[in-house]
Amino acid sequence: MPNFATHADRGASGSLRFPAHTIDGLAGTSFKHQHLPSILADEGRDSGFFEVHAENYMGAGGPPHAALTRIREDYPVSLHGVCMSIGGPQPLDKTHLGRFAGLVERYEPALVSEHLAWSTHNTTYYNDLLPLPYTEATLRRVAEHIDEVQEAIGRPLLLENPSSYLLFEESTMSETAFIREIVRSTDCGLLLDVNNVFVSATNHGFSALDYLSDYPLEHVGEIHLAGHAQQQDDEGDLLLIDSHDAPVADAVWKLFDIVIGRRGPIPTLIEWDSAIPDWPVLKAEAKAAQAILDRHAALRLERIHARA
Template structure:
């Protein structure tokens, strides 16, 4: 691993406030505060919950009380959305410090961020913007990932993007870019299957070809989500990674192919707007769990696939 830790600081941070819970082979859902009562009424539902780190960067209040209630009985995955890993400027040290405090406080089973940028000088964009895949961008992304991993004292997962434009100056494919990042930094990968489908449809390539070249052996978590259909200025189909509905049938089929190749990888259902009642979200996670369980029965442990 290409990250360093301070032994004394790490030992102090690892005094458990919450149980050490595995999410191996489990499906989970995004945690929404409006679902808290229903989740607690379920007793101890199987699976894990993922939260956006930026929603918990205050020191206290209801958000932390709700997350503490969930974390007592369930593993948690911490997903950052504003680190601007691919941004042209240095990482925001204050933001990184807040991120580290959350990792220390909740001891998440997984920690992840996006292959994207969202900050320019003092401007913050409410979006995850794409990158040109060049050597200069690669060096910058690797440097930023190493800074994050050194700060939190553990490897992070990097999520593949959904994209709506490509760059003429790119000198490598997205899969080669991601593979090289994982090799250089020791980070893991978060494979968002919906993002693969959205980008492949928008840019006119085969999602299966992308997945065949993706370094599945480095994947520590999978995301599934819904997308929206629009038309671009020429009237062609444009998919938007909207997270506002159920997982599409085509994405489920791609997911089954991935799991057949890789084995049961922890899988999250993302649903961030037009949020349904808890039983609907729980049912989506149960569908993913069924696929994971069937793969575990048929194939046992996950295989490493290069």
Template sequence: MMADVIHIDGRDPTRDLQFPAYPVSGLSGTSLKHEHLPAIEAEPQVGYFEVHAENYMTSGGPPHRVLERIRRDFPLSLHGVCMSIGGPQPIDRLHLERFRRLVERYEPALVSEHLAWSTHQEVFFNDLLPLPYNETTLAHVARHIDEVQQAIGRPILLENPSSYVAFSDTTMSEIDFIRAVARRSGCGLLLDVNNVAVSAVNQGFSPVQYLSEFPLELVGEIHLAGHAPQVDDEGGLLLIDSHDRAVADEVWDLYEKVIGSRGPAPTLIEWDSDLPEWSVLRSEAAAAQRILDKYAVATERARALG
């Protein structure tokens, strides 16, 4: 368990901020895509933006100039996709240092990574690969999260995966594993509701039951995205976490159940390929914001009634 870190949505109080410390609680946001920048500057109408850390691991250039402009006006979520936290190998020290510098440079409101692995020895796989849930894996995942958190001086949010296979050497449920990782490392959780919907179909479990058991009190951010239906080798339905279309109706239904149980949480619309016009992505964020606002009002009323 790491110690002496700041809150997930806080900043180091000993360091002067170079950007405004915008609040992010109860806001919806979207992935930041440079193709949308002119439209964003004309009509932003979202609460915050998220970027993949690996797209900014250089010292300068046009991507950083764009991100600096956005960060002056909006809170930022920094989402890592290549740390390979779930892998058995040590964390790549150069990659971690570049990640640390980004956190220091942009002072993001939220910092997150995936419960997955993507490297083996000197080989990098451009994918987020699954892992078995057992004590051995738990030990090195918690250790890797601790390394990252010690480096950046704050807790991260760990995202639940989308899954397509199960391992024979798994000895605990995904939820028990995630809860144990959070307890050992002190990290928070990023709940990807679309990943739950995808995994539920592919693995044959109830997404409602999964979410009823998920430690919602540890969730610091929620992701929503689109998925693509396909057919597996046996003719059954297979869902792919594709991030290339609008959020499905069943995912919206699950999301509203989560917000109804947990209360509002920062919610990010992910859309990474086959990009639509900015107005489409903005409308997805607006739909999430309506749900957040609805339950924020309900929460305030409940508090007022004591």
């Protein structure tokens, strides 16, 4: 079974610049600078990891880098890109890619990920992760972009499934089939966002369980969990928004439990990016995820002992 949590970049001497903290089977949270004093003072905090958005650290230095360096000394870090526009029709921005690769080298993250989406047009960067049609032409373009990123960073990239609010009539394959083909052609890994699955399934009226049954779980190296918001579309029907501003919903916890039962305990991240709560609230969400990971790890160990 692939393990995407064993990669780290080494300096010219061949040695790691930061401690090589393990991330396997751990639950983590988004790192927010306002939580740093609480994190450092929280001596009773269980060991976990933190994920950061790459675009917040593309400057040369300053307080953001000082805070992240302090966190990286004591915890594993997952680097998550949001503006690479891997699904976009135009070539990747070489400057942006170079900065992204520089962060991978600088912080030696345990995991590196990006979205199956597009977010740029010419020189404009949008504040949205926009969907793309699932066609052979799109497949070739996305695969070329992933190959380019993986060549630049020197390691596998984890590709995240999108949350979606519309479907393209020109699509010729399902999202899960598209993702399987991407993995086959690029050897990338996957970041499974369980909340995105639930949001898309609700918005488009398909079964989240059927989606997960068709999803290549064996290639998943990280899981995202997040809260979502409920709205109504123009016709008054329920519309879910991947808002990252609330606790994880009960239905998403249930899907996560099913996924971990099938895939095994892998790094799991609680995303909370707006209406950010105090540190104890975010910590409690991560603790709930860790309890599910630990329970399935114990069950797997029991089955191994039973067969021995």
